[in-house]
Amino acid sequence: MKITHLETVPYRIPMKKPLKFASGAVHHIEHVLLRLHTDDGLVGTADIPPRPYTYGETVESVIAVINTVFSDALIGADPLDRATIHSKLHRTIGNQTAKGGVDIALWDLIGQAYSTPVHRLLGGFASSLEVSHMLGFSPTQAVVDEALSFTETYGVRSFKIKVGRRPVSLDVELVAALREALGPDALLYLDANRGWNATEAAQVLTATAELDLRFFEEPNDAAEVLTRRQLVTKSPIPIVADESAPNLGDAAREIQTGGANALSIKTARTGFTESQKILSYAEALGLDVLMGNQIDTQLGSIATVTFGAAFEHSSRYPGEMSNFLDMADDLIASPLEIKDGHIHAPTVPGVGNAVDEDKLTHYRIDR
CATH class of the missing domain: 3.20.20.120 (Enolase-like C-terminal domain)
Structure with missing residues (x-):
């Protein structure tokens, strides 16, 4: 199993009411949906929630670092080689939610490959x-x-x-x-x-x-x-x-x-x-x-x-x-x-985070 290509899809969903706290307020969520595609047809998925006021990451920075930096470590890699992949990702400092999302997507692929819940x-x-x-x-x-x-x-x-x-x-x-x-x-x-x-x-x-x-x-x-x-x-x-x-x-x-x-x-x-x-x-x-x-x-x-x-x-x-x-x-x-x-906890193979494609089409903000 090898990763052949990846997707980073930005999307926005409004809050029913703003969530307010000492370091900021959230009126809508702007996240990045990450998908890692493999040569055997499996797709590993993760939701990446950048928080500029906490970690300095934005939707734009997450997409940029995954597509232009992390992609070199991911394309052609076997998801089971997580340690090798992470050793390459960690050469880039910061970008915590981008790294976290990559890891979750890798585990999602592994769970699907072994027909076992990641839990x-x-x-x-x-x-x-x-x-x-x-x-x-x-x-x-x-x-x-x-x-x-x-x-x-x-x-x-x-x-x-x-x-x-x-x-x-x-x-x-x-x-x-x-x-x-x-x-x-x-x-x-x-x-x-x-x-x-x-x-x-x-x-x-x-x-x-x-x-x-x-x-x-x-x-x-x-x-x-x-x-x-x-x-x-x-x-x-x-x-x-x-x-x-x-x-x-x-x-x-x-x-x-x-x-x-x-x-x-x-x-x-x-x-x-x-x-x-x-x-x-x-x-x-x-x-x-x-x-x-x-x-x-x-x-x-x-x-x-x-x-x-x-x-x-x-x-x-x-x-x-x-x-x-x-x-x-x-x-x-x-x-x-x-x-x-x-x-x-989900009982399906992988992480259990399958996406409603119609909703993704509706809420994505890159088209």
């Missing part, structure tokens, strides 16, 4: 992964209503709360309202997207001490080297590295230097291969991991459940997989279902 090839630990829903900036009552609706409709009992507003009392009041409405059994955690400084983040930790929060993700910029590490030392709950740890090397740096003591893994930026390395690193050190969300479509959420449910350590906490419900539509051919607060 099973990776480990097959659990058949499903519990869902955590991300709550963006909105008036307090609107956020509470959204959370209650997700609990009632989908059985979701875990929520990542986007914070980072000023004054900090706005978010303290929001978190208190959510805890009161959802009760003591809901799993709640914060994500400030680097929106505060360490002093403000410490104030929030003190003010929410009685609200039983589980994690605090990116409370301030990890580049604030001294104050970030002081905050980690004093925090009563784990500080999660997300955008400060977009790959294995950065994750190790943040943990080893005290910039965090838990990690977010996003298959959109580290695929399955590098995600497994990060997971093994975290497990060896006894660190908690969260399966994160890149404001993923259903195609992206399938990758998350495929990986997250494959291992015991990555399935301990709910994965962030429901923000596709904030989107007006999706490219997926077989829509995902959230039932009893869980999404099941």
Whole structure:
């Protein structure tokens, strides 16, 4: 099996409502659909979600680096030779979501070639992964209503709360309202997207001490080297590295230097291969991991459940997989279902991310 050619298709789908957070807002998603074609007729697929405000990638840059740089490593290659391919990709720094997408597409080909779900090839630990829903900036009552609706409709009992507003009392009041409405059994955690400084983040930790929060993700910029590490030392709950740890090397740096003591893994930026390395690193050190969300479509959420449910350590906490419900539509051919607060891993060969061709034609923006 050899890769003969590739496709990079940009597309845009509007959000039902903007998803707002400390580092930006998303009014529509602009992603790249990657397809790797082989000489035996198989096609490996991945959804690539560039986030300019987080990683500096754009739709244009993803297409350019894959078509003009990565293509040399891909065309003519056997998808089973993943290590050889990755050694060539890593000569180019950055471009995390482009690299992650290539890896997922390679695994999709391998799963199809062996007529086996990639979830099973990776480990097959659990058949499903519990869902955590991300709550963006909105008036307090609107956020509470959204959370209650997700609990009632989908059985979701875990929520990542986007914070980072000023004054900090706005978010303290929001978190208190959510805890009161959802009760003591809901799993709640914060994500400030680097929106505060360490002093403000410490104030929030003190003010929410009685609200039983589980994690605090990116409370301030990890580049604030001294104050970030002081905050980690004093925090009563784990500080999660997300955008400060977009790959294995950065994750190790943040943990080893005290910039965090838990990690977010996003298959959109580290695929399955590098995600497994990060997971093994975290497990060896006894660190908690969260399966994160890149404001993923259903195609992206399938990758998350495929990986997250494959291992015991990555399935301990709910994965962030429901923000596709904030989107007006999706490219997926077989829509995902959230039932009893869980999404099941695909049981078809490959990753299970087949695309509705009519929808792709409708939403693509290169024609």
